[in-house]
Amino acid sequence: MATPPARTIPVRTIHVRLPGEATDRSYEIACGSGLIDSVGGRVAADGARRAVVIADAAVAGSHAARVAASLAAAGAATTTLEVPSGESSKGVPMAGRLWAELAALAADRGTQIVAVGGGVVGDLAGFVAATFARGLPVWHVPTTLVAQVDSAIGGKTGINLEAGKNLVGAFWQPRGVVADIDTLATLPDREYISGLAEVVKYGMILDASFFAWLEGHAAELLAREPQALAWAVERSASLKAQVVEQDEREVSGLRAALNYGHTFGHAYETAAGYGRLLHGEAVAIGMARAARLAATLGRLDEAVVGRQDRLLASLQLPTTPAAAGAIEPATLITIMGRDKKSLHGRLRFVLPDAIGRVELVEGVDPAAVERVLSAP
Amino acid sequence: MATPPARTIPVRTIHVRLPGEATDRSYEIACGSGLIDSVGGRVAADGARRAVVIADAAVAGSHAARVAASLAAAGAATTTLEVPSGESSKGVPMAGRLWAELAALAADRGTQIVAVGGGVVGDLAGFVAATFARGLPVWHVPTTLVAQVDSAIGGKTGINLEAGKNLVGAFWQPRGVVADIDTLATLPDREYISGLAEVVKYGMILDASFFAWLEGHAAELLAREPQALAWAVERSASLKAQVVEQDEREVSGLRAALNYGHTFGHAYETAAGYGRLLHGEAVAIGMARAARLAATLGRLDEAVVGRQDRLLASLQLPTTPAAAGAIEPATLITIMGRDKKSLHGRLRFVLPDAIGRVELVEGVDPAAVERVLSAP
Structure with a gap:
C-alpha cells in the first residue's frame, strides 16, 4: 500500500488507463482539496467550447455555480440544467427532459456535459451524455462521498425503471473526474x-x-478530518480504478468483486x-x-x-x-x-x-x- | 470489384471485423435467398437460451413469426414484442414501453434481442438492446431494401426526439445480420x-x-430479379461494412462519405x-x-x-x-x-x-x- 499523504493535502492524480476502439479513452481522476474552481480550466484544456452543467438542485447554487463560473472564465459557453434532488429524478421522464433540453440548446459532439452532484445526477447525466447524438463527452464532479469513491468512477451510467433500479444504462467513460473533498464538508x-x-x-x-x-x-x-478524508477518497478511487481498468465491462468477473x-x-x-x-x-x-x-x-x-x-x-x-x-x-x-x-x-x-x-x-x-x- | 454471383443464389457471408475493448465484436452478415428460417439456428449457435423478437407489426405475422418459430425450434425460449409500423414508433415513449416489457420478462445479458423489420424497428430495437441492462446482444433481420443495404449494418442505433430525428442513440454492433432477399418480394x-x-x-x-x-x-x-437483387444487396452491404470497419465511430471522417x-x-x-x-x-x-x-x-x-x-x-x-x-x-x-x-x-x-x-x-x-x- 502507498503511504497516506503528509501534512498538507496535495492534489493527487489517479490515471485510469482504458484502450479505445477508435480513440484512447484513458482519463484522470483529480482528488484533493480546493479543486472545484479548477474544473473549467480542465474541461477547456480538453477542447470544450461549449459546456452544459447538469446539477443536483441541492448544489446548483453552490458547487455547480462555481463550476459554471470556472467554465465561463475558461471561455466555454455554459448553460446549467438543474435536476431535482432524489432518486425519483433518475428515470425515463427526466432523461427525456434533459435530451429535449440538449436538443433545444443544439448540443453536438463538441459540447461537454459536466455532472455536479451525487450518484443520482452522475448516473443520469452520464446516461444522457452517453446517448445524446450517440455520445457526448462527460466530466464528473462528484460532491458526495459515495459518488467520489464509487459511482463517479468506472463509467457505469443508468436510470431506473418502475421494475427496478439501473435497469437501463450504458458503459460510458468520462473525460475526467474531479473529486474535491471540500464539497463533503456540508453533507448531512x-x-x-x-x-x-x-x-x-x-x-x-x-x-x-x-x-x-x-x-x-x-x-x-x-x-471529516481533511488529511484522513483525502487519503480515504484517494485510496478508494484508486482501487476502484484498478478494477475497472482490468474488467471494464464485467466480462472477466473481476469487477463483480465490487458487488x-x-x-x-x-x-x-x-x-x-x-x-x-x-x-x-x-x-x-x-x-x-x-x-x-x-x-x-x-x-x-x-x-x-x-x-x-x-x-x-x-x-x-x-x-x-x-x-x-x-x-x-x-x-x-x-x-x-x-x-x-x-x-x-x-x-x-x-x-x-x-x-x-x-x-x-x-x-x-x-x-x-x-x-x-x-x-x- | 468481385464478380456478381452466377445462376444460383448462394448464401454469401460478409465479415465485419471490429476490435473490442473487452471481447471481439466482429460479426457476419449473411446475404441471400431462403435465409429467414435459419435465424434461430444462427442465434442459438451464439449461445442464446432466451430470445426476444422485436417486430414491425407489418411483418409480425409473416417474417417475424418464422423467425420466432425458428428460434423456438432451436431451443430458445422466445417472446415476440410487436411495434406499430411507422416512424412515430421510433421515439422515447416506445423505447420506454420496450424497456418495461424487457424488465417484465426479466431479460438479462443472456437474452438475445432479434429485430425483424425495416429501419424503424432496427434502430429502435438496437437502441433498446444497447441500453437495457447496459447492453444486450442484438441480431438484425432486415426486411426492407434500405435496411438490408444500410441501416442494419454498422451499429448506429437511435430514436427521434420532437426536435429532430436520431438525436438520441448509441453505437451498438449486432452479433449478426441476416438479410434474406426473399423478404423484399412483397415490399410496396x-x-x-x-x-x-x-x-x-x-x-x-x-x-x-x-x-x-x-x-x-x-x-x-x-x-426484383433475384440474381441482380442478391448482388446489389451483397455488394452494398459489403461496401458499407468496409467503411464501418475503418471508421466505426465517425472519427476519421471516412464514415462521413456515407452521408x-x-x-x-x-x-x-x-x-x-x-x-x-x-x-x-x-x-x-x-x-x-x-x-x-x-x-x-x-x-x-x-x-x-x-x-x-x-x-x-x-x-x-x-x-x-x-x-x-x-x-x-x-x-x-x-x-x-x-x-x-x-x-x-x-x-x-x-x-x-x-x-x-x-x-x-x-x-x-x-x-x-x-x-x-x-x-x-
Whole structure:
C-alpha cells in the first residue's frame, strides 16, 4: 500500500488507463482539496467550447455555480440544467427532459456535459451524455462521498425503471473526474457516513493494509478530518480504478468483486422500501451478512467477521438488519433471485476468504443463506 | 470489384471485423435467398437460451413469426414484442414501453434481442438492446431494401426526439445480420425503389465498377430479379461494412462519405414535411443536388452529373426537387445549418470528384449552394 499523504493535502492524480476502439479513452481522476474552481480550466484544456452543467438542485447554487463560473472564465459557453434532488429524478421522464433540453440548446459532439452532484445526477447525466447524438463527452464532479469513491468512477451510467433500479444504462467513460473533498464538508451526517460503507468495502475486497488504516482512523474519518478524508477518497478511487481498468465491462468477473455486500444489501434495501435505508447503510448490513455466510460455509475465519463488524460500528454504520425492519428471510431470497447479478435465477455471492480477498461463489446452498438471514 | 454471383443464389457471408475493448465484436452478415428460417439456428449457435423478437407489426405475422418459430425450434425460449409500423414508433415513449416489457420478462445479458423489420424497428430495437441492462446482444433481420443495404449494418442505433430525428442513440454492433432477399418480394414498389437510392450511393462514393453494373441492370433491379437483387444487396452491404470497419465511430471522417446526398436530402425531407418524401427519394434528390454543387465548384465533370441523373431516373427515382413541393432556398439553407453533420453551423458537404470517389468539403460558399438550390 502507498503511504497516506503528509501534512498538507496535495492534489493527487489517479490515471485510469482504458484502450479505445477508435480513440484512447484513458482519463484522470483529480482528488484533493480546493479543486472545484479548477474544473473549467480542465474541461477547456480538453477542447470544450461549449459546456452544459447538469446539477443536483441541492448544489446548483453552490458547487455547480462555481463550476459554471470556472467554465465561463475558461471561455466555454455554459448553460446549467438543474435536476431535482432524489432518486425519483433518475428515470425515463427526466432523461427525456434533459435530451429535449440538449436538443433545444443544439448540443453536438463538441459540447461537454459536466455532472455536479451525487450518484443520482452522475448516473443520469452520464446516461444522457452517453446517448445524446450517440455520445457526448462527460466530466464528473462528484460532491458526495459515495459518488467520489464509487459511482463517479468506472463509467457505469443508468436510470431506473418502475421494475427496478439501473435497469437501463450504458458503459460510458468520462473525460475526467474531479473529486474535491471540500464539497463533503456540508453533507448531512447520515449521508456522509453511508459513503464510508463503500470505503470499508474496498479494504475488505482488495487491500488489507487500507482496512487496517481505516481501523486506526475511524475517529478522524467521522470528524471529516481533511488529511484522513483525502487519503480515504484517494485510496478508494484508486482501487476502484484498478478494477475497472482490468474488467471494464464485467466480462472477466473481476469487477463483480465490487458487488461485495450488494446482493444482501440490495435485498434489504428493496424489502425495507426505498428511502428507509440509505444505500451505504444497506451495503454495511449486506457486508456483515456476507461475512457471516462466508464463515458459515467455512470459507472465512470467524474473527474476521468480528473485525469487520467492529470497523463498521466504529464508523456508526449498521451491522444488523434491525434498521431494515422485520423482514422474512423468504422475502429476501426471492428478491436476491431476481437480482441483475444473479445468473438464471441461481444465487451467487461475493464472499471474503480473508481481509483484502474475495471470490465470486456460484450456486450457494439456499439453506445456508436462510440460516444467515435468520440470525439476528 | 468481385464478380456478381452466377445462376444460383448462394448464401454469401460478409465479415465485419471490429476490435473490442473487452471481447471481439466482429460479426457476419449473411446475404441471400431462403435465409429467414435459419435465424434461430444462427442465434442459438451464439449461445442464446432466451430470445426476444422485436417486430414491425407489418411483418409480425409473416417474417417475424418464422423467425420466432425458428428460434423456438432451436431451443430458445422466445417472446415476440410487436411495434406499430411507422416512424412515430421510433421515439422515447416506445423505447420506454420496450424497456418495461424487457424488465417484465426479466431479460438479462443472456437474452438475445432479434429485430425483424425495416429501419424503424432496427434502430429502435438496437437502441433498446444497447441500453437495457447496459447492453444486450442484438441480431438484425432486415426486411426492407434500405435496411438490408444500410441501416442494419454498422451499429448506429437511435430514436427521434420532437426536435429532430436520431438525436438520441448509441453505437451498438449486432452479433449478426441476416438479410434474406426473399423478404423484399412483397415490399410496396415505392418503398423498394426508395431503397435503390442507397444502392446507387455506394457506387457513387466507393465503386465505379458497381455503378456501371447498376447502369446495366436497372431493368432487372426494378423487376426484383433475384440474381441482380442478391448482388446489389451483397455488394452494398459489403461496401458499407468496409467503411464501418475503418471508421466505426465517425472519427476519421471516412464514415462521413456515407452521408453523400444526405445533407441536401435531409433538408428537402424536413422542409417537405416528414412523410411526403421517402428517405431514399430525398437522398436521390440530394445526390443530384450534391453532384451539381460539385460541378458548380469545378470539382466534377458535368458529364458525371448527367450519368448519375440517368441512372437514378432509370430506377424511377426523382432527380429534381419537384416531388418535395415549392421550397425556398433560404429555408433549406437554414435547415442544413442545423444538421447534426454541420460543424458549428458551417456548411459542409460530401462531394464527388468522380464516380466512385467523394471528399468531405468544409466551408462551402453559401452563394454556390443557393445557386444550386435555385436551379430547377
